[in-house]
Amino acid sequence: MSELLIDLGNTRLKWRLQYHGLVQSYGAMPTCSLSLEQLHACLPASFDALFLASVANREKNSLLETWLIEKQIPCNRFSTQASFKDLINAYRQPSLLGVDRWLAMVAARQLSQEAVCVVDCGSAITFDYIRADGRHEGGYIIPGARLMVQALTRDTANINICAPKSNAASADIQSSPLPGTSTFDAVSFGCHKMALHGVRALIKEAQLNGYGILLCGGDGEKIANELGLTYIEGLVLNGIAEVAELDKH
Template sequence: MAELLVDMGNARLKWRLQEQGVVQCSGAMLVSVLSLGQLQADLPESASVVYWASVASDEKGLCLENWAHQKNTPCHQITTQDYWQDLSNGYQQPQQLGVDRWLAMVAARQYTQNAVCVVDCGSAITFDYVSAGGLHEGSYIIPGARLMSQALARDTAQINFTYQTLEDVQPGTSTAQAVLAGCSQMAHYGAFGLVREAQERGYEILLCGGDGLVIANDLGLTYVEQLVLDGLAQVAGLHKH
């Protein structure tokens, strides 16, 4: 049986197909332009069952469910839980914790039984702290570079630019460049500071998310590209080799 795992974030939908625990293929697409036609074109036809989790709009989730329905493929949504094995949700209202962050913590418990700080560097940069005993102790959420630059563009007159990732962050020689460089630096060094603080407090660090690899490489830390999908596989009762 070929299982399709789908992590639908705010910016990207990430997926992988696995069979008997062996990953066959994987991919990603932008959530902003997600459509039934794109799913039909890009998702693998060989999926026997779909397990999915989403922090995107209900409309986007319905699009995925419609795709599975057209294929007569069973489709199971995974949501945030109060507990998973020895991991306990630390939010006062557990369902308010984003399912992507919950699944990343589920996977992190499979990587290490030490106290761990899971850092997901996506549209927002999130820090979730888990004790060695499995208690989710709380979180930090800060805007990523893209969100900060979009906020400046929205609320400040005469700033017009198309967001792009900067290869070499230097002080800008135009307002648009200065915004992009400044927001990138703020996100980067904000993440650095919280990572260093977590290390000083004895936490192991696991990074994931689209911007996490740069930070992991700079600080010599562990980066797990598909940490959320690993957690999704765990909760669905599947395994990955």
Template sequence: MNLLIDFGNTRLKWAPWIGSRLAEGGVFAHAEATLPAMLEREWAGLPQPERVLVASVVKPELEQALEGVVASLFARPTQFVRSPVNALGIVNAYAEHVRLGVDRFLALAALHAKAARGQILVGCGTALTLDALCADGRHLGGLIAPSPQLMREALGRSTARTGGARGMLTEIADNTADAVHSGSVLAAVALIERFRRGVERSLGSPLAMIGDGGGIDELLPLLPDLQRERDLVLRGLALWAEQART
């Protein structure tokens, strides 16, 4: 059994990879002060893994805290996967290949393994990430912006009277809560649509559009051709684990 971990800016998601199957795991919002206690509770009774593989985008202090828990519970090293120049059929567009978030690289690998086609990956967690992928596995690059949730949080921190009330989605708002909520969602949708149009114009062909991440669901009603996927980073980590074994 391999223990796979998707260590995001807000949430940590994990699952055992047993044979050729992703088993049920867990997910929780993490904070530096509570991470060890949360992991010890999550992994209580978990069998000893052969390897622990991590896709991490967090700061080194949190990675070190995770390493300490893994060493304490399983007496195993923690293997942090970093984005390569190419692997798993994906050719990294970044000149500094390790600067591409490994979560994005692995999610693209999982998509490509499922269907080798031209496609756009929309990731929505703390950040909104957009990546374009050719059918031959060439990553063309992408964009990064705040997610709608992060936009709303930034407005709440930086302005005096936007308030904390949750708003409703509307095209023209007549109150602040709805204006903030709708503005954040519609800004994200506009960026996604503009990105897709630009890539399709450049390639001269339509692309499939795939979405994953904890914040993607609020975008789905406004992007009816956005196909929902789940656990792409963990599925990419599973591919990485299988490749390393061969």
């Protein structure tokens, strides 16, 4: 049986095709420009079942639903649980915790039975703390560099002149050891530094409190490389596979 796993986020759609637990192919595409034509062109044409975790808006979810109806494929959609095995959700209302954060924690718990902090660096940067006994202690959510840039370009007129909204939303946020010599570079470099130093400070605090660190998400690899930390590709997809009990090899 072939399974298509999809993690539909605010910035990217991440997917993985598995056959009896073996990864056959994988990929990602920007969510902002998602279209029915793109789904047909970029996602696998043939599979038996789909497993979906989504935090995207109604429009993007509806687009994916239309694609599935056309393909006549059953969809197994995941929601956040109060617990999974020995992992206990800290939220009083578990459904209010983003399913991507939950599934990343599920996957992290399978990788380590020690206290761990899961840092997901996407549109927002999230920190979730899991004790060694599996109890989730809660977390933090801070804006990622792109959200900071978008806020500045949206709400500050002179920066809008230098970097229109249409460009700011899709720009690759760059880092530099030197200050920017244009307004948009100053914003881009500055927001990256704010995100990096915020992540660095919270990670240092977590390490001092005895937590191991796992980074994931679209910007996670860059930050992991800069800080010398472990990056796990597709942690949310790993969580989907774990909860769905898909065959492993």
